[in-house]
Amino acid sequence: MRAPYILHMLTPLKHVSPFDVNMAADAGLTVLFPHTGVEAGEVASLTQDAMFSRDPANAARTGLFIGGRDALLALEMMDTARAAMFPPFTISVMVDPSGAFTTAAAMVAVVERALRRAGAADGLKGRAVQVYGATGVVGGIAGVMAAFAGARVTLVGHRGLEPVRSKADAFRERFQVELACADAPDDAGKAALLPDAEVVLACGRAGLQILSARHLAAAGRLLAAADVNAVPPPGIEGVAAKDDGAPLPDGRGVGIGALAVGNVKFRVQHALLKRMAEADAAVHLGIREAYDAAVRIAG
Incomplete structure (x- = not known):
């Protein structure tokens, strides 16, 4: 029976x-x-x-x-x-x-889909990905999954290098992935990092804006920006919750919002x-x- x-x-x-x-x-x-x-x-x-x-x-x-x-x-x-x-x-x-596992997986998969739709046939493979809010459980795992997809990942913290470095070391041992680390506690730190980013993943806590439109304007190579925060204000200014590959405000790259990830x-x-x-x-x-x-x- x-x-x-x-x-x-x-x-x-x-x-x-x-x-x-x-x-x-x-x-x-x-x-x-x-x-x-x-x-x-x-x-x-x-x-x-x-x-x-x-x-x-x-x-x-x-x-x-x-x-x-x-x-x-x-x-x-x-x-x-x-x-x-x-x-x-x-x-x-x-x-x-x-x-975290299902959210991070969805985030990375939806970003890859948006990149392919925009003409990047290889998705995240070889792309420079910066994960903001990387000391959180979703951010860290999103970085691991982006690395699974072949991306060159940087975990970005805001309280010094040690928290992200210790997380990257633990993930290297557990998942055999290499993750770079950076600290961006303020606008100057973000402005220094973003020119190298092709993809940004915003995984900060609900109701916290991590990247402004001015920050995105500094990301001259940006192809996609994704946000998992559904509580106003958005984690990335200009990315609406329902966006699923919508053009970013400055016309450079596409945005993926929290509801597209959440679905x-x-x-x-x-x-x-x-x-x-x-x-x-x-x-x-x-x-x-x-x-x-x-x-x-x-x-």
């Missing part, structure tokens, strides 16, 4: 994300159980409790969703969960802390959760799976 699908939602935070709960339910995963304040050392025992409670024929009907706000911690928790499994009790795992992000997360719900065998969905799904969905 086919058992009901049970999704255990793990987070080191005080609360499981309501966004993720709604997404899981809409993907057909209606038996959901939150585990909050989970420490990395507790993941193995929780995993084995979940997998041993069901007969092997229904192992794939159990899944773990790992959230939080720290990408590397979430991946460490996924590694721990997978190490605790063995056939025939293997269960599914999906990782998407703060929606693909929503579909990516839904597709991955549905994949868990419908799989006949356990699936493990992390950063590369999110990226591959976004590329396919963005088209």
Whole structure:
């Protein structure tokens, strides 16, 4: 008899994300159980409790969703969960802390689509990409995914080089990608960096304008500018939330707004959760799976 699908939602935070709960339910995963304040050392025992409670024929009907706000911690928790499994009790795992994997994947995929539509057949390959707000979880992962696409990526911080440098070092070890680092705490710092940018990704916190129209005017090689901030003011002046390849105000390059990114992000997360719900065998969905799904969905 086919058992009901049970999704255990793990987070080191005080609360499981309501966004993720709604997404899981809409993907057909209606038996959901939150585990909050989970420490990395507790993941193995929780995993084995979940997998041993069901007969092997229904192992794939159990899944773990790992959230939080720290990408590397979430991946460490996924590694721990997978190490605790063995056939025939293997269960599914999906990782998407703060929606960062699906959001960053959507952002990069939509930018690549816009570049191809504008005549850049190779998308991000070889392009100079600057990620602003790179110390945040979405910004850092967007930089990693842009590197997956072949871009030359610079993570741009605003509180000195050390925060972005330590993130780049950790990402190099985890993902085998090379990420340059820069600090732009003020207008002068941004003005010095932007002339080299072909693509800018604004991943700052909601309601914060990172780049003004004057900053964009300094980016003489700019092909595309994307923003994930849907709360006014926009993270990039002149890029509207619904823009999906609209010309930038000075006519140089195209803009991608938060809703264009969000439309693909929503579909990516839904597709991955549905994949868990419908799989006949356990699936493990992390950063590369999110990226591959976004590329396919963005088209």
